[in-house]
Amino acid sequence: MSNSAAENGVVILGSGLGGYTLARELRKLDAGIAITIVTADGGESYSKPMLSAAFAQGKAPSSLVQKSAEQMAADLKATILVRHRVAAIRRDARKVVVRRPDGGEVELGYGRLVLAIGADPRPYWVEGCEDAEIRTVNDLDDYTAWRAALKPGGRVLLVGAGLIGSEFANDLAGSGHHVTVVDPAPWPLGRLLPQALGEEMARALGDAGITFHLGRSVAYWNKGRAALDDATMIHYDQALSAIGLVPRTRLAFEAGLKVERGITVDRFLRTSDPDIFAIGDCAETPAGPLPFVLPLMAEAKALAATLAGTETALKLPALPVVVKTPALPMVVCPPAPGAAGEWVIEGEGRDRKALFIAPDGKALGFALSGARAGERQALAREMPDLL
Known part of the structure; x- marks a missing residue:
């Protein structure tokens, strides 16, 4: 792909769930827009949440790969640069400086840039x-x-x-x-x-x-x-x-973008530069960092619509998190950080339901274990929206 094509298209930094989901949703809405994906790894499509459950399912690392980078490029009609690392964002020139596997550098122009660069282990x-x-x-x-x-x-x-x-x-x-x-x-x-x-x-x-x-x-x-x-x-x-993750913010900070706990974005996933967006683990939305799969999918869908020409704000209902512990099935929908209230628990032993109740009596979150885990969808509808 020529650099001139990239200058009028979308460049996505990152080939994880966020980057690939965004590219897939965008391609559904716009068959002609140029999409370039830059990734520091091999560009394979795989489910990252499966990494902590692969043994139980008898899966070797190679079997976690759903599609190769070449297959993804064909499916998405996109250019995918694997084992390439972004050295800098040149906002004045609307370019990213990319380091090739051989150590050389190339500059890619962009119409709009998306940071889907994830987080590092703490x-x-x-x-x-x-x-x-x-x-x-x-x-x-x-x-x-x-x-x-x-x-x-x-x-x-x-x-x-x-x-x-x-x-x-x-x-x-x-x-x-x-x-x-x-x-x-x-x-x-x-x-x-x-x-x-x-x-x-x-x-x-x-x-x-x-x-x-x-x-x-x-x-x-x-x-x-x-x-x-x-x-x-x-x-x-x-x-x-396994003590947690820290959003990758260095690239954005060095480019002069607003950074707090993550790369700061608004309801449209825009950073402080109107042509640069961020989604996933690297981003801090108005609801705070959202390091789970379902919010990321919602972010990708909303941003794809915006990039395709229809400004679409992120809307997030309560999104329960399924904990992959076969020893005790668990679902949690935590209250917002700092929310006032207390946990009220029903049941005994493995099968319990816990509601986080605010002083006004409203439920702000829940946790379900064992046989009670099946109640998650009904309870989620009763929880306040995240955004």
């Missing part, structure tokens, strides 16, 4: 961790390397009992690994679940063979062993950090 540093070979899994390349390093029946030390950490722990334990999880929170999914449901999740994962050290953190690392702050020593074959 940095983790504790004394000795430089030599401890602590891995992170944030994309298919990471996952392939992680799977290659695992030994059948090996000991895995997992730092972080949040959503992704709990899913990975359940998946690894289900495949015969000996899993130990360390987290300073008092129960798993501490930011999403009330205490009763969090403790039930801990019991269910414990029954699946996972050892928890909750309310604890690693004091220092040595290769193959880690000492906790209560002097407990844990020996491991592989270690994984």
Whole structure:
């Protein structure tokens, strides 16, 4: 594709779920617009949420690939530049500086630019961790390397009992690994679940063979062993950090775009530059960062309409999150950060319903476990919209 074609078209940075969904929705609405996708990885189409459940489904890393970059380019009638990294955005010239795999650079013009660049694993540093070979899994390349390093029946030390950490722990334990999880929170999914449901999740994962050290953190690392702050020593074959993600904002910040917790966008997914947009894990919407799949899909659909000529504001109903822990099915629709209220819980044991009730009596969020998880659609309709 010529650079002149790109100058009047859309350049999308990122080939993850956000970038590819946007391109697909845009192509449905506009058969002729030039679409260029720039990606630092291999450009394969795959479901990132499946990375924390692949063992349980018997899937090797290669089987997670749905389509190659070449197939995606043909389907989307787009140019896809794989293993290319964006060095800078030149807003004055409406160009992005792209570093090729051979180290050379090329400039791509754009009519409109979309940042769908995702997030990085949250940095983790504790004394000795430089030599401890602590891995992170944030994309298919990471996952392939992680799977290659695992030994059948090996000991895995997992730092972080949040959503992704709990899913990975359940998946690894289900495949015969000996899993130990360390987290300073008092129960798993501490930011999403009330205490009763969090403790039930801990019991269910414990029954699946996972050892928890909750309310604890690693004091220092040595290769193959880690000492906790209560002097407990844990020996491991592989270690994984799953303590969350940080939106990738450096590129936007260096380009002079407004950045707060993520790249700041309005209801139309526009950044502080009217010709540059952002979606997905890198973006901070008026509802805050939205690091889940369903909001991302809604963002991509709304932005595609805007890029195709129909200004479309993002609208978000309450969107429950399904936690992929077969040991205890769980669905959570958390209240907005900082919302006033308290959790009210029904049921006992595995099958519970928790509602987050505001002082005026309105339900602002919910969590469902076990057999109650099937109530999620009906409850979601009763929750306030996110946007």
